Amino acid sequence: MTIAHFKSQFYQGTERIHFNNGGLAPISLPARERIHYWADRFYNEGFFTDLDYVENVKTSRRSLSQLIGCHDFEIAFFQSTASAVSQLAMQFPLEPEDEVITWAEEYGSHLYPWQEACKRKQANLILVNSLENLSTPINLIIEKITDKTKVIALSWVQFLTGARTDIEALGKITSERGIFFFVDIIQGLGLHPFDMKKWKVDAVAGGSHKWLFSPVGVGYLAIDQKHISKIKPHNVGSYTFGTCDDPTSLECIPKLDALKFEAGSKQVLEITALGASVDLILKTGVLNIEQETLRLASILRLGLERNHYQVHSPFKVDHHHSAMVNFIPKAHSIEALKSINCNYAIRGPGVRLSPAAFTTDESIQKVLNVLK
Known part of the structure; x- marks a missing residue:
C-alpha cells in the first residue's frame, strides 16, 4: 500500500x-468504519453479536502483536496506558532497597506508577537526567546500574522532543545482567519499527490514540510469557479466571496468559477500531x-x-x-x-x-x- x-x-x-x-x-477511515459497523450491529442485534465481537477483539490482539513483535497471548488490554503501566508496576515483586531506573523527563502516566510502586514497597526510584539537548544516550542509564537494580523502566521515544533511546542495545545489557526491562512505547509504535522479542524487552505498554490513529480508550500491556506467572492481576473479575458465563467457584485459578490481567468486559468499539488502524499500518x-x-x-x-x-x-x-x-x-x-x-x-x-x-x-x- x-x-x-x-x-x-x-x-x-x-x-x-x-x-x-x-x-x-x-x-483513520478503517477505524471509523469499524466503529460504525459494530455500533449498527449492537443496535440491531444486541447479544446476538456476542461470538462475532469476541472474535474481532481476538483479531485486533493478533494484529497488535505483529506490530509489537510478540505473541497475541502476551497482550492484555486496558482503559489507558497508565492502567497498563500500573498493572505491571504495582504488582512487580520489588523488595525494600531494590532500585528502579528511569529517565527524569518521563511522562506522568509512566513515571507516577513506578514512583508509587517504589513508595509502597520501600524501593528506590533512580531518576536519570537527559543531556542538555534532551538526548537520551544509554550510557547514562548504564552508569546507574548497581547490584540492587531490579527494573529499568523508560520510554522508547520521549514526549518532549522525540528523543529516542536505543532499546535494542540496552536490551542486550539488561538481558545479560538479569534486569527486568520495561519500555513505554506509546510515542513510537506505528511510527518506528519495533521488535520486543529481538530487542530482548521483557514488557511494553502503550495506548491507542497517537501513532496508531485510533480512538482514545485503549491501553495495552505486552509481557513476555516467562514473566506472566510472576505478576499478579491488579484488578480481578470473572475474566481473570474464565468468561462471564462460567459458574462462580472459589477454587478457580487465574489464566496462564496475559488475559488474566483483563478483569472484565472489553471496550469493543475502541479495541476493534484499534485493530483496523493497526491493519492499515501493517499494510502500508x-x-x-x-x-x-x-x-x-x-x-x-x-x-x-x-x-x-x-x-x-x-x-x-x-x-x-x-x-x-x-x-x-x-x-x-x-x-x-x-x-x-x-x-x-x-x-x-x-x-x-x-x-x-x-x-x-x-x-x-x-x-x-x-x-x-
Missing part, C-alpha cells in the same frame, strides 16, 4: 491542521510511514529555523529523526497557530508540533507562512 493511499484513509479537510499527533491524532509498512513522517517533520524544522526560531532537538537539522519539532515561540506564534486552526502542545522548553504521515505538504507550508 502506498503512502498516497495511506493519506487517503484520513479526513483531508482544510479547516483544521492536525499538528499534535504526538498527543491525540485523528482516527511502518518504514514507509516513518520515512514520510520524518520527511514532513524535517521540512517543518528547516522552515522554522529559516524563520529564525530556536528548535530544541537531540537531532541535527540535516538528520532530524523525530516526528516532533519543539521550538521556542515568538510573541505572536500561539495566536498565529490559532488563526489557522492548527493544534499544538506546550511541552518542556517550548511549543511541540508533530505532523504525521497523513499530513500534506500544503499544511506544512501554511504553518510556516503564519510563523514568519
